[in-house]
Amino acid sequence: MPNTIVSAPITPKKVQRLYDFLSPIYEHLTRNEKLSKEKGLQVADIKRGFIALEVGFGTGQIVIELALRVGKDGKVYGIDISPKMLDKTRKKIKKHALTGRVDLQLGDARKLPYKEAVFDVIFNSYMLDLIDTPDISKVLVEFKRVLKPRGRLVLVSLSKGESWYSNMKLYEWIYSKCPSLLGGCRPVLIRSFLEELGFQNVKRKFLMAGWIIPVEIVWGDKPK
Numbered sequence: 001m002p003n004t005i006v007s008a009p010i011t012p013k014k015v016q017r018l019y020d021f022l023s024p025i026y027e028h029l030t031r032n033e034k035l036s037k038e039k040g041l042q043v044a045d046i047k048r049g050f051i052a053l054e055v056g057f058g059t060g061q062i063v064i065e066l067a068l069r070v071g072k073d074g075k076v077y078g079i080d081i082s083p084k085m086l087d088k089t090r091k092k093i094k095k096h097a098l099t100g101r102v103d104l105q106l107g108d109a110r111k112l113p114y115k116e117a118v119f120d121v122i123f124n125s126y127m128l129d130l131i132d133t134p135d136i137s138k139v140l141v142e143f144k145r146v147l148k149p150r151g152r153l154v155l156v157s158l159s160k161g162e163s164w165y166s167n168m169k170l171y172e173w174i175y176s177k178c179p180s181l182l183g184g185c186r187p188v189l190i191r192s193f194l195e196e197l198g199f200q201n202v203k204r205k206f207l208m209a210g211w212i213i214p215v216e217i218v219w220g221d222k223p224k
């Protein structure tokens with residue numbers, strides 16, 4: 001499949017404003033993404049005691065899942081570029097009485113504020129589809145830097161297939177006219193990026209969200 005990804009002209013500042021604006025309604029808009037995130041969590045293979053990171057956590061549904069899975073001996077870190085998403089997720093964590101095992105902060109995936117080799121697993125869903133193509137490698141290099149050797153990276157993204165119903169040509173045309181209308185997200189194909197960066201055991205699974213939207217789950221392990 002040709003790795004053609006349209007450019008993402010939306011700046012980080014615009015992404016931040018857009019997701020601040022979407023934060024109150026985001027969960028209602030994205031109900032059809034539930035299955036893809038559940039499958040992503042399955043391949044993440046979270047164990048008790050793990051130190052996990054979610055980048056671009058949005059309204060925090062996965063942060064909660066991660067916190068429950070790592071247990072009281074583990075820890076979950078999260079970073080998001082949107083102050084309103086951070087606020088919303090912090091409240092949710094408090095409501096679930098998980099504050100002690102979750103550490104959230106504001107920041108940009110292009111420059112992570114963590115030391116090298118800290119995390120057993122990194123989970124990232126529906127964020128790389130917002131990142132402009134030259135910066136995708138930059139973000140993935142950061143993910144690799146902060147993962148422990150043998151740590152696992154799991155990426156769930158809007159994607160595309162080759163058949164007429166999954167090639168996303170119409171979607172990409174609408175995106176080229178007004179990216180914000182589509183939450184700033186365009187389809188991406190990430191597997192080859194991971195292979196080029198030397199991740200091991202790289203795998204990809206395609207599925208459809210809400211019958212019509214192609215999604216890919218790509219995962220791989222940092223070498224020893």
Ligand SMILES: C[S@@+](CC[C@H](N)C(=O)[O-])C[C@H]1O[C@@H](n2cnc3c(N)ncnc32)[C@H](O)[C@@H]1O
Pocket residue numbers: 012015016019030037055056057058059079080081082085107108109110124125126127130183185
């Ligand atoms: C489409 S939402 C996905 C939210 C969540 N991961 C989910 O699947 O429900 C994208 C999220 O990534 C955040 N985001 C976008 N670009 C980012 C960046 N460069 N660094 C950190 N977070 C970013 C947005 O603020 C937003 O919360």
